Amino acid sequence: MMLHRQIFFWLGILATLILALYVLSDVLLPFVAGLGVAYVVDPLVRSLHRLGINRLAASLLILGVVGVIFIATLTLIAPVLLNQLGAFVERLPDYVNHLRSLAAAGGKGLLGAQGHEILKKLGLDAAITSDDVQRTIDYFVGQGTQWLTTFVRSLWFGGAVLIGILSLIVVTPVVAFYILLDWDGMIRTLDSWVPPAHQETIRHIMHDMDAALAGFVRGQLLVCLCLGLWYALGLSLIGLDFGFLIGIAGGLLSFIPYVGSLTALVFSSGVALVQGWPHGTLLFMALAVVLSGQFLEANVLTPRLVGASIGLHPVWLMLALFAFGDLFGFTGLMVAVPVAAAIGVLARYALRSYLASAYYLEGAGRRPVSGARAE
Numbered sequence: 198m199m200l201h202r203q204i205f206f207w208l209g210i211l212a213t214l215i216l217a218l219y220v221l222s223d224v225l226l227p228f229v230a231g232l233g234v235a236y237v238v239d240p241l242v243r244s245l246h247r248l249g250i251n252r253l254a255a256s257l258l259i260l261g262v263v264g265v266i267f268i269a270t271l272t273l274i275a276p277v278l279l280n281q282l283g284a285f286v287e288r289l290p291d292y293v294n295h296l297r298s299l300a301a302a303g304g305k306g307l308l309g310a311q312g313h314e315i316l317k318k319l320g321l322d323a324a325i326t327s328d329d330v331q332r333t334i335d336y337f338v339g340q341g342t343q344w345l346t347t348f349v350r351s352l353w354f355g356g357a358v359l360i361g362i363l364s365l366i367v368v369t370p371v372v373a374f375y376i377l378l379d380w381d382g383m384i385r386t387l388d389s390w391v392p393p394a395h396q397e398t399i400r401h402i403m404h405d406m407d408a409a410l411a412g413f414v415r416g417q418l419l420v421c422l423c424l425g426l427w428y429a430l431g432l433s434l435i436g437l438d439f440g441f442l443i444g445i446a447g448g449l450l451s452f453i454p455y456v457g458s459l460t461a462l463v464f465s466s467g468v469a470l471v472q473g474w475p476h477g478t479l480l481f482m483a484l485a486v487v488l489s490g491q492f493l494e495a496n497v498l499t500p501r502l503v504g505a506s507i508g509l510h511p512v513w514l515m516l517a518l519f520a521f522g523d524l525f526g527f528t529g530l531m532v533a534v535p536v537a538a539a540i541g542v543l544a545r546y547a548l549r550s551y552l553a554s555a556y557y558l559e560g561a562g563r564r565p566v567s568g569a570r571a572e
Contacts (some may be wrong), residue, residue, distance in 0.1 A: 222528040227365045229531050231372025235380065237415055238263060242377055256377040260370055274445070281442035295471045402546055410538040416503035417452055423498055424448040425489055428461050431486035435479065437465060438472050447487075451494070453518050454511040458494070462487045513537060 219227065238259050245255035376383070391399045425448020432440030447461025465483040473479030517537035521529030551557055 199281055218525050218528065218532070222525040226528045226531070227368035228372050229528055230365060230369045232376060233414075233531060234263070234369060234373040235261075235376035236411075237418070239377060239380055240372075240411075242380075250307075252381075253378060256374055260374055260377070277441055278445060281439045285439050285442060292471050294469060295474075296467060317338075385438060402542060405542045405546075407537050409542055410535055413538065414534065416499075419502045420498045421448050421451045421457070424451045424457065424494055427490045427493065428465075428486065429488070432461075432465055432483060435482045435486065436469055437479065437483055440465070440468075443468070447490075454515055456515075458491050459488065461490070513541070551568060 219515050239260050242252065242255045245258065246252050250258070388396070388400070426446050427444070428447045429441045429444030432444045434440075437443070442466045443461055446464075447457045449457070451457030462484075465487055466480060469480040469483040514534070514537055517533045517540075518530060521533035521536065523529070525532070
């Protein structure tokens with residue numbers, strides 16, 4: 198009976214948290230963002246604290262440096278991004294119509310004379326038909342145009358969004374500062390709430406969650422930064438219209454597996470086709486930039502910066518991001534990875550406990566070891 202009460206109690210707590218996140222997702226955004234910032238920079242604060250700097254000064258110093266870098270970066274790139282974003286929204290219908298007219302005129306002509314010759318040498322020329330290209334463009338461009346236009350216009354003209362951004366900029370650093378200042382005290386308080394009989398197990402699980410999450414978040418942020426710079430500089434240097442905007446967008450969206458690279462690939466290819474028509478040189482240069490970025494991510498950046506720290510399959514990670522994003526908006530996107538990591542660690546712990554249980558071992562014809570516990 199006591200076990201059933203505990204189960205219902207924790208299920209009620211979980212349901213309350215989910216309901217609160219759903220109802221207050223917009224209000225919670227700066228607080229969740231502040232918690233995320235504090236979590237990311239806490240190791241730096243700890244390092245300064247070990248050098249003899251008190252935690253108050255260390256927190257102010259680290260957040261000050263982060264703030265200066267953020268403001269300087271925003272000052273440098275925001276005007277360029279806003280100008281390109283406004284021009285891109287205006288010209289997007291023209292791009293779509295141009296691509297459809299090219300597809301209607303003949304799919305093989307989309308790549309120009311040079312692209313046609315390359316496909317012919319590769320033996321792929323006969324595999325591409327006008328209908329194939331028309332259907333592909335209608336699917337990707339036709340379906341995505343309305344969503345993209347509506348989304349960008351809402352960002353551009355939405356007063357609520359502007360207020361949300363301002364509150365995010367103002368409230369987030371304040372929340373991050375107070376969390377950093379009392380981080381150790383918060384951890385001790387939470388630890389004191391755990392029943393003594395279960396403290397070792399809970400600490401072990403929380404350590405696994407922290408190890409899985411910390412390496413992924415900090416490493417993936419660096420991956421997004423490197424890819425964004427690679428795409429933006431590469432596409433701009435080859436002279437692609439809106440190359441900087443497409444590159445930054447592709448880098449930021451690289452936090453979601455495959456979405457960032459697919460975004461950079463689709464938009465850079467579409468713009469290159471229209472801009473470079475009837476020659477295919479610009480298209481293949483754009484493809485070279487994006488595909489080389491993918492090679493760099495898969496073989497250098499991700500193995501070195503992220504590794505296998507989170508232990509989650511990319512499909513499960515994408516499911517968590519899209520599901521939480523759909524249910525809770527941008528706040529959901531921010532909590533999706535921590536929740537996915539926590540569920541992954543709990544699932545692995547439950548599986549190890551099951552495999553070490555008497556129920557499993559007796560069913561497998563083995564005798565359970567007395568006093569054994571799941572690692």
